[in-house]
Amino acid sequence: METLINFLPSIIIIVIMFGVTLLIALYSTYGERKVAAFLQDRIGPNRAGPWGLLQPFADGVKMFTKEEIIPASANKFLFILGPSIAMICCLMTGVVLPWGGELTLFGRTFYLQAVDLSIGILYVFAVVSVSVYGIMIGGWASNNKWSLMGAIRGSSQIISYELSMGLSIVALVLMTGTLSFREIVNQQHGGILHWNFLMQPLSFLIFLICAFAECNRSPFDLPECETELVGGFHTEYSSMKLGFYLFSEYINMFISSAVISALFFGGFNFPGMDWLLETTHSQNIVTLVGVGAYFLKIFFFIFFFMWVRWTIPRFRYDQLMNLGWKSLIPLALFNLAAMAVIEMVKHQHLFGF
């Protein structure tokens, strides 16, 4: 009984987080179309409901009612496994993210975080690495050359960019001295000046670029580049299996935004946090405002993803590999070395002190 009560907040947070993640992913599709329209001097979807707000649901109904086609030459088991892996992996990532600080309800204090893993960052990296199997298996099982090419591109791209992403995070971990998300966010407490993107601008930049590549978002959307590969790895997919792939892309975008906000933009910290605590004397209010601040940051980054998509044209494949291997990895290594020297000087271990 006692263990159940201890686990209850985690379970509730996981359920709420699933709902919120799915809702945000759903409305990201609408947001994407609206942002695209505004950036191109258009109006965007406006038929379903006021300002087209019911458009995602109309799209969902369309997706569900479409005919489900499994190609005759496809491997049926893997064909279904592909989108499932993509969906499961992107939903799993959010578990370790700290959505807010302490909340006291019914005499119990708990963190707005499902699980505070001491290796949170490693967990996110592990799950993101697995999610490339969704693309690979889906493209392979389709038994179609376009799908296969898309899958190969996708996997090589994600593997190349994961390296520099990891290196940029190592530099951050070197500074913070922890792999736990909650710890990293708490260290950024105390105004914008303590946020990590000011301490580690280079890490932030590399991480941001790699996040675009990890999400298969433009300008790195080579796995599904329509002009060359028809639909890329999901050419053969239809109905809700295609929906899962598209949906997982938007969830990935949301999770990436959340990770960037937590690691580099203070997570649920916001300017004037201590002042609010002194005036209201209520940790609950501060926590809830913090959750709002966190989501504002996340929404900004989702908007940023869309903004970039409609600004920068797609990279050519060799350009992509050049950027990844010849620019980002050396830059990340340099950043790591520089960070190591700075840390040593800070802790006075250099020159035998």
Added chain:
Amino acid sequence: MQTSFTNRKQVLEQKEMNIWERMYLPAIVKGMAITISHFFRKPATIRYPEQKRTVSEAYRGLHILKRDEIGAERCTACGLCALACPAEAITMEAAERKPGEESLYREEKYASKYEINMLRCIFCGFCEEACPKAAIFLEEDFAVANYSRDTFIYGKDKLVEKPKQGTKAFDIVKVGRQRELN
């Protein structure tokens, strides 16, 4: 050496990019500033069925057969419009006006049947120019859409201008329509 025949010849120089240009980032920031400026701009498109653009007075849309001041049809079925039509979209049949129909038809001869095939029509406006009686005009409406081809042959019921209230033609048409309904 071959000489250029135009004065617009340009020699394209491929310069090595400097470090600032090779960083890409300044150019990307510049591009993003341009796109975000469009975000706040007034959209160039409109909500079409609710909002419509005003068209020029000389716009050549669907045809209309005009009536005169007392509400009588101006067309005398001379056939000049059909002759002028490059797409051969217009056909008509003439009839003689009977006594008592003076308020319906302006001249002694009128078109008892007047059809324009809107799928053939190229909306050039030659019929309008050919008409000696100022009877046919191309107006502003343009959105014709339907599921079957035969609905695109417009007869007099769709082409003739609706009579103005107060004219005798208005009463006659109204009575006729009521008779049809009954």
